[in-house]
Amino acid sequence: MEKQETMERICNDFTINIATANGTGSQSANLIVLNSMFQMGVPVSGKNLFPSNISGLPTWFIIRASDRGYQAPGDKAHIQVLMNKDTWQKDLDSLEPGTVVIYNEDVKLPVDRDDCPSFGMPMTKMARGINPKLARLMCNMYYVGALAHLLGIDDAAVSDALGRQFKGKEKAIELNTRAIGEGRAYAEENWEGGIPYCVEARDKDPDAFLVEGNEAVALGSIFGGVNMLSWYPITPSSSLAESIIEWLPKLREGDDGGATCAVIQAEDELAAAGMVIGAGWAGGRGMTCTSGPGISLMSEFIGLAYFAEVPGVIWDINRVGPSTGLPTRTQQGDLSMLYEASHGDTQHIVIIPGTVDECFEYGWRIFDYAERFQTLVFGFSDLDLGMNNWSTAGFQYPDSPMDRGKVLRTQDELDAVADYGRYRDVDGDGIPYRTLPGSGLDPVLYRGTGHDEDGVYSEAPDVYYATVSRLRRKIDGARDLLPAPVIREEEEQQIGVIYYGSMENSITEIDDMLESTGLSVSTCRVRALPYHSEVETLHREARQGHRPRDKP
Secondary structure, three states: OOOOOOOOOEEOEEEEEEEEEOOOOHHHHHHHHHHHHHHOOOOEEEEEEOOOOOOOOEEEEEEEEEOOOOOOOOOOOOEEEEOOOOOHHHHHHOOOOOOEEEEEHHHOOOOOOOOOOEEEEOHHHHHHHHOHHHHHHHOHHHHHHHHHHHHOOOHHHHHHHHHHHOOOOHHHHHHHHHHHHHHHHHHHHHOOOOOOEEOOOOOOOOOOEEEEHHHHHHHHHHHOOOOEEEEOOOOOOHHHHHHHHHHHHHHOOOOOOOOOOEEEEOOOHHHHHHHHHHHHHOOOOEEEEEOHHHHHHHHHHHHHHHHHOOOEEEEEEEOEOOOOOEOOOOOOOOHHHHHOOOOOOOOOEEEOOOOHHHHHHHHHHHHHHHHHOOOEEEEEEEHHHHOOEEEEOOOOOOOOOOOOOOEEOOHHHHHHOOOOOOOOOOOOOOOOOEEOOOOOOOOOOOOOOOEOOOOOEOOOHHHHHHHHHHHHHHHHOOHHHOOOOEEEOOOOOOEEEEEEHHHHHHHHHHHHHHHHOOOOEEEEEEOEEOOOHHHHHHHHHHHOOOOOOOOO
16 A cells, blocks of 8 residues: 555544454454453444354444444444455445455455555464464454554553453463454554544543443343343343343352342243243242244233233343344334233333443333333343443442332231222222232232132123223323433424434434534433323424423
C-alpha cells in the first residue's frame, strides 16, 4: 500500500465488521478485540450474526465504538476484516468508498476495491509456524494484532482481555499471545501509512462491565429466589439456563453447602412448562426459558396456569419464525402471542426489558408479579438483546422483601379471611387468597376445569362468565403496578414513536439523528403488557392532536 498523506484522526467513533466462518474459533478473537477496547474505557458493544449450524457457514461480528454511548451496530462498516472466502466478494461489494480492509492473504482471493485502503497479511501461514494443527483457529489472532496496531489498542488491555478469554488455559494464553504479537509486529513492519480511526483511552467506570442479556436475566432470577428451573435446549434461550446453572453454585449455596435450586433438563418444552406449574402450585418460584416454538408447544399448560391461577415464570427469547424459521436471527413477533397465549379467554402479563440493566431487574421482579397476581408471567426478550454483549454501569438489586402474594400459611390467617373460597374475590381486586399443599389448611384447590368461587366444579354459564370477568379484572389491575413506559416528549411534537424491547439502542440514536435535522420527536418505550395507563393516555392525546403533557 502506498504511503498516505496525513489524515484527520477519528477516535472512538467507528464500526468494525469481521467476516469469518462458523466454527473457526473467531468468536474468541472477536471478544478479545471487544474487551480490550472496553478495558481502555471506550464505550463499545458487540453484535454476533451467526448461522444455525455448528461449523462452516458465514458469521459476522460487529464491534461499535461510540463516545456518545450508542450501542446499536450502526449502518455501515468503517473497518472490514475479510477471513471467509464464501462471502469475500459480497462483503467487498457492500463497502462504501474509504472503508479500511484487512484481509488474510492465504485465502488467495483479490481485493478489487481501489477506493478502499487495504492491508493484507498471510495469517494462516504465520499461524502454521506456531502450531500447524491449530492454525485454522489461531489465524484469527493475527487480525487481533493487526487491529491493535492500526487502532492503537494498548498491549496491556489486549493481554488482560486474552487472559479473561482463556482463563485457566495457560497453553492457549501462551500460543495466542505469540500470534497476536506476530500480527502486531507484521503490521508495524509491513503496512505503510495508517488509517483515520483510532482508539483513545477514556476514564473507565470501575463499576462498568459487558454482559449478555440472557446472563443478566439469569443473575436476576437467582437474586429473585428461583428455586426450580426446568428447561429444554433451544436457541436463543439456552444460554439463559446455562448461566443460571453456572452461577448457582457461586451465589446460592445453602447454609449446609447444598443446592437451593433444582435444575431439571426436561424431555421437551411441554414437560418444562408442567414442572413450572408444579413448582408454583407447591409454593415455589419456578421458571423456564424458551423461544417461539417452545411457547407454541407449552400453550395448553399456559392456559392451565392462567385458569387455575398458579404462579410461574416463562422467558421467551424471540427468534425468527414461524416453524423452525431462522433460529439465530432476531425478531420481536412473539409479543401478541404471549399476551393471549393458549385457547379461550386468556390475557397475560408480559414484561419487556430493553437493556441489560432491565434484564437483571426484571429477572427478579417478575417472580413478585407472578406470585402477587397468581398467574403465569412472561419475560420477553430476543436474540439481539439476549445473546450479544452490552455495556452496563451496574445492576439494581432487590430493595425490598419478596412479594409472595395472598398466601395463607396458618389457621389464624385462614380464619381471618371472611367467607374464604379459593377463587373468591374477597378484597375486590380480582386476586383470591390461596393455601399451599402440605400446609394442613383445607381446602387446597387449583382447578383447570370450570369452577365457582369455592373451587367446586361448575359448567354454569353465569359462573364461567363471573370467573373470566374476575380474571380479566385481576390482570387489568396489574397495569400500573408493572414497569412504566420510558417516555421522552417534545413540546412541539412532529413525529411520535412507540416501540419496545431491544429497539431501545436503535431508537435512541435515530431520535438524535432526527432531532439534529430540526425535527421534533417524542418516543415511548413500552415495558409491559397490559399497557400502563401512561401509554394509553399518550396514545389518546396524540390521536386527538393534543400537545404532549409536561413531564418532570
